[in-house]
Amino acid sequence: MRLFRHALLDALCGEYLLGTLRGGARRRFARALEDEPGVAARLKYWEQLMAIDYQGIGAVSPRGQTWRRITRTLDLDAASARPSWRENGWRRFALVFTAVLLVAIAVPLLRSPTAPTFNTIATLQGPSPAPRVAVLLSSDRARLRLAASAPAQAGAGHSYELWLIADPKSAPRPVAVFTSLATELPVPAEIRPRIVAGATLAISLEPLGGSPQAGPTGPVVLSGRI
Amino acid sequence: MPKLDDQQVRGLLLRTAAREAAAFEQLYRLTAPVLLAIAMRVVGRRELAEEVLHDTFVKIWRSAHLFDPLSPSPMAWMASVARHRAIDTISSGESQRTVTDSNLMDLLADCIGSEEPGGQADAESGQHARHVRECIGGLAAPERQSLVLAYYHGLSHGELATHLQKPLGTVKGWVRRGLANLRTCVEACIGSAA
Numbered sequence: 415m416r417l418f419r420h421a422l423l424d425a426l427c428g429e430y431l432l433g434t435l436r437g438g439a440r441r442r443f444a445r446a447l448e449d450e451p452g453v454a455a456r457l458k459y460w461e462q463l464m465a466i467d468y469q470g471i472g473a474v475s476p477r478g479q480t481w482r483r484i485t486r487t488l489d490l491d492a493a494s495a496r497p498s499w500r501e502n503g504w505r506r507f508a509l510v511f512t513a514v515l516l517v518a519i520a521v522p523l524l525r526s527p528t529a530p531t532f533n534t535i536a537t538l539q540g541p542s543p544a545p546r547v548a549v550l551l552s553s554d555r556a557r558l559r560l561a562a563s564a565p566a567q568a569g570a571g572h573s574y575e576l577w578l579i580a581d582p583k584s585a586p587r588p589v590a591v592f593t594s595l596a597t598e599l600p601v602p603a604e605i606r607p608r609i610v611a612g613a614t615l616a617i618s619l620e621p622l623g624g625s626p627q628a629g630p631t632g633p634v635v636l637s638g639r640i
Numbered sequence: 641m642p643k644l645d646d647q648q649v650r651g652l653l654l655r656t657a658a659r660e661a662a663a664f665e666q667l668y669r670l671t672a673p674v675l676l677a678i679a680m681r682v683v684g685r686r687e688l689a690e691e692v693l694h695d696t697f698v699k700i701w702r703s704a705h706l707f708d709p710l711s712p713s714p715m716a717w718m719a720s721v722a723r724h725r726a727i728d729t730i731s732s733g734e735s736q737r738t739v740t741d742s743n744l745m746d747l748l749a750d751c752i753g754s755e756e757p758g759g760q761a762d763a764e765s766g767q768h769a770r771h772v773r774e775c776i777g778g779l780a781a782p783e784r785q786s787l788v789l790a791y792y793h794g795l796s797h798g799e800l801a802t803h804l805q806k807p808l809g810t811v812k813g814w815v816r817r818g819l820a821n822l823r824t825c826v827e828a829c830i831g832s833a834a
Contacts, residue, residue, distance in 0.1 A: 424820075425816055428816075428819035428823065429815065429816075429819065432790045432815065433682070433723065433727040433790055433791065433794050433796075434790050434795075434796060434800075434815055436731050436797075437731065440727075461716065461720060463823060463826050463827070464822070464823075464826070471677050471681065472674075472677045473673035473674050473676075474689075475673055475676075476672045476673065476690060477690060479690075480672075480690045480694055481668060481672075483694050484668070484694055484698060484701075487694070487698050488698060488701050490661045490665075
């Protein structure tokens with residue numbers, strides 16, 4: 415069963431956040447966080463709702479060896495030994511010059527299948543004065559980019575949620591929750607094959623963190639067909 | 641300890657996502673004491689808490705690109721990484737924790753205590769934190785005790801039942817009702833403040 419439609423989703427979010435969800439149930443919930451954007455959005459809502467002021471928790475100075483272990487585990491000494499933009503003088507000039515050369519000469523040659531390109535797949539529109547939003551899909555179908563004709567934020571206490579409606583008889587499927595109409599979003603694996611011509615994309619205005627239900631609960635502010 | 645500057649922490653996290661080791665070290669110097677305090681509350685032992693801190697910063701380095709730059713509190717994101725790692729550690733049975741009544745009173749005081757003067761630079765987040773504190777303070781005593789012990793000390797349902805000397809089912813009910821009541825109360829506060 416999809417956890418997003420579970421009657422106890424809010425209780426599970428609360429207990430996961432609290433830490434009383436343990437063992438297999440905790441692992442299943444953690445998996446759902448990766449697989450189901452609606453579950454991740456609902457947990458985010460809980461995290462924002464229960465935001466604790468950490469100033470009151472106190473502070474304990476860590477032992478020096480803990481940082482040394484972290485640097486060893488991550489091989490940070492090697493990372494910081496690499497040239498950085500913070501270096502000055504001729505070395506910095508040489509780095510900048512090399513970078514310019516790379517951009518001018520090498521980048522066109524290096525434009526490989528690992529650097530996905532974005533193509534416009536739909537334009538979402540709503541009642542005036544809502545801005546128009548171009549939706550671009552990456553060539554590997556893993557990311558969506560929203561480009562709004564004017565800046566727009568969801569406002570305090572609200573989020574936008576993007577939905578995919580495969581056809582008029584299908585229920586909307588949640589794609590992502592966000593707060594600005596100019597953004598880039600990961601596309602859940604289960605959604606990728608459904609982004610096809612004829613499907614509809616719609617953005618609704620929801621409570622902070624996304625719809626608490628399986629479908630949109632707030633007004634649809636923008637929509638458009640792929 | 642001086643209040644952590646959200647903008648500074650956010651900037652360091654974003655530079656960490658860009659693989660700037662110097663920014664990551666600065667982020668550690670700034671936030672590790674708070675994250676270690678959070679870990680110690682949950683796992684109860686210094687050595688284990690330092691282990692949790694190590695794992696937390698390894699994860700932060702590797703997942704800093706997943707941090708949402710629009711998130712209102714970067715510290716809450718980092719604290720959440722630390723708490724989940726600490727809970728995983730105690731779930732594996734590596735930690736034996738004891739909660740004395742004096743610990744409990746400290747925890748309750750931290751949780752519902754009065755606000756420090758000038759402690760909140762950001763008025764909106766300060767108001768929200770006050771709502772949460774007031775709502776926790778307004779819960780029925782068993783619900784409040786259960787939530788505070790679980791959240792700040794990482795106690796499981798079973799450990800709560802042992803500590804509070806009540807049947808497991810009763811404690812589970814307190815936790816679930818406490819969460820539901822807390823959510824309703826905070827949502828009502830946000831609604832009335834909007």
